[in-house]
Amino acid sequence: MVLDTTETRLNRVENDIETLRTTQAKILLHLDSYSKTLNETRDIADENRQRLDRIENRLKLMDDRLKQMEDRQNEMANDLKRNTDRLDSIERVTLENSAAIHENRIILLSVATSMGLTFEKPGGDD
Numbered sequence: 001m002v003l004d005t006t007e008t009r010l011n012r013v014e015n016d017i018e019t020l021r022t023t024q025a026k027i028l029l030h031l032d033s034y035s036k037t038l039n040e041t042r043d044i045a046d047e048n049r050q051r052l053d054r055i056e057n058r059l060k061l062m063d064d065r066l067k068q069m070e071d072r073q074n075e076m077a078n079d080l081k082r083n084t085d086r087l088d089s090i091e092r093v094t095l096e097n098s099a100a101i102h103e104n105r106i107i108l109l110s111v112a113t114s115m116g117l118t119f120e121k122p123g124g125d126d
Contacts, residue, residue: 112119
């Protein structure tokens, strides 16, 4: 009697095919999961890139604004120096004028004394 192994072989082949199909389905599920994760990661990276672009644009605007403020500060410092120099000049001229008036008063008092004149302050008995 010859053993017929054909059915056993067919069962074994069918089991192997079913195992391969199951394994293939699992691999495809993993690939789908990886693909989904990669797509989500790409979308997140794109959103982050857009956010980064907006932040860089804001930073550039802030840098431009800072430069404008620095320029304005320099203008104000120059204006302040010019005004300080002008005030110093006015103060110097005022002191020179005050000294000239005081000197003229002394000269006039000397002239008046030598001529025998007396001076009264206007506006009262002070």
